[in-house]
Amino acid sequence: VTWSGRRRGSTRTxxxxxxxxxxxxxxxxxxxxxxxxGYDGATIRSIARDAGVDPALVxxxxxxxxxxxxxxxxxxxxxxxxxxxxxTHRDPSESLGTHMVRTALxxxxxxxxxxxxxxxxxxxLTSDHAAATLREFVTESIxxxxxxxxxxxxxxxxxxxxSLVATQMLGLALSRYVLRFEPVATASAAELAAAVGPTIDxxxxxDIDDAQP
Amino acid sequence: VTWSGRRRGSTRTxxxxxxxxxxxxxxxxxxxxxxxxGYDGATIRSIARDAGVDPALVxxxxxxxxxxxxxxxxxxxxxxxxxxxxxTHRDPSESLGTHMVRTALxxxxxxxxxxxxxxxxxxxLTSDHAAATLREFVTESIxxxxxxxxxxxxxxxxxxxxSLVATQMLGLALSRYVLRFEPVATASAAELAAAVGPTIDxxxxxDIDDAQP
Numbered sequence: 001v002t003w004s005g006r007r008r009g010s011t012r013t014x015x016x017x018x019x020x021x022x023x024x025x026x027x028x029x030x031x032x033x034x035x036x037x038g039y040d041g042a043t044i045r046s047i048a049r050d051a052g053v054d055p056a057l058v059x060x061x062x063x064x065x066x067x068x069x070x071x072x073x074x075x076x077x078x079x080x081x082x083x084x085x086x087x088t089h090r091d092p093s094e095s096l097g098t099h100m101v102r103t104a105l106x107x108x109x110x111x112x113x114x115x116x117x118x119x120x121x122x123x124x125l126t127s128d129h130a131a132a133t134l135r136e137f138v139t140e141s142i143x144x145x146x147x148x149x150x151x152x153x154x155x156x157x158x159x160x161x162x163s164l165v166a167t168q169m170l171g172l173a174l175s176r177y178v179l180r181f182e183p184v185a186t187a188s189a190a191e192l193a194a195a196v197g198p199t200i201d202x203x204x205x206x207d208i209d210d211a212q213p
Numbered sequence: 214v215t216w217s218g219r220r221r222g223s224t225r226t227x228x229x230x231x232x233x234x235x236x237x238x239x240x241x242x243x244x245x246x247x248x249x250x251g252y253d254g255a256t257i258r259s260i261a262r263d264a265g266v267d268p269a270l271v272x273x274x275x276x277x278x279x280x281x282x283x284x285x286x287x288x289x290x291x292x293x294x295x296x297x298x299x300x301t302h303r304d305p306s307e308s309l310g311t312h313m314v315r316t317a318l319x320x321x322x323x324x325x326x327x328x329x330x331x332x333x334x335x336x337x338l339t340s341d342h343a344a345a346t347l348r349e350f351v352t353e354s355i356x357x358x359x360x361x362x363x364x365x366x367x368x369x370x371x372x373x374x375x376s377l378v379a380t381q382m383l384g385l386a387l388s389r390y391v392l393r394f395e396p397v398a399t400a401s402a403a404e405l406a407a408a409v410g411p412t413i414d415x416x417x418x419x420d421i422d423d424a425q426p
Binding site for chain 2: 118121122124125126131134135138139143159160163164166167168169170171172174175176178179180181182183184185187191194195196198199202203208209
């Protein structure tokens, strides 16, 4: 008996069986759904249907839309988890902003993270549709947990505060790792945390209405 | 007598004559030289040679390498001129940072500027070589005049200060115009200048060594 070239894990009808077949089918269906309907428009139900699996299996393997998107985009971490961890586990002698910059810099040390960042940004610069998907994902996965951090300090204009934080962190990542502006590209994490941390603190909880410093 | 299909402004030997022919030849030669040798490596002399014109004509038409690069990249303004103007013509009741944010926001109102920004950024995300060219141009045309602004305040670590300003301004442009994170995308220029201006002021002349705000 030979397998006559058939891939392991596929049946004759094309329906995937087995663990890795189902996982691959889910990832491939989710890439198509995110590309077509954006982050907000895609649903676990429609991804499961396209993959020919039960929605419960998608939840079982990936735990939810954010994690599924991260897996589909080969993001090696879940942004909201990193932000929530940064908010909870910190040395109280360090300001929240400084701690967040240090956390982000250590996440960005990974070449995988930088590749995923660069790929998503390139797509967003090439297509409005991809930009919308990235915007929706960042809003859900990054701006929302950030806004809750701002909320703990002053309970006003938190979405604006969160998006200000995003402008600074995004520009820092782009300048340091992609465009490599000097000396930001080679500065130490401690130098950058000291310089940029107070910006993040002010955006999250400080005075953002006064034109005079 | 017919022109037998020959383009106006070209001689039989291929050497360009006439105003627009020479300008086009210079732009086309400069794009090739910048692409091959980067911003720092390309010279007016080599561009003139490739275009088959005298270097003096390149200076006459374009005034120097920065302006030539801006023309080749279809940048509708010269960054160093905008920065120098922002540094000199400002209402003394407004902080320098606030004024710079307001100036940048008004420059970015132009769709041409945003298109040029997006094109250069896309190239930089696609090729290390293009990223190096953009880095060299930004260093010369933006970071250098910015560092001289910082220098007027505190004469230390000015290159680091200028590159910090670049991280914030780049992230602001990307978040507001390309990724359109809300509410930064729809906030008024006055709101953004009030929120981000003090960041620019601190980066240029404030305390950037203290981890505590």
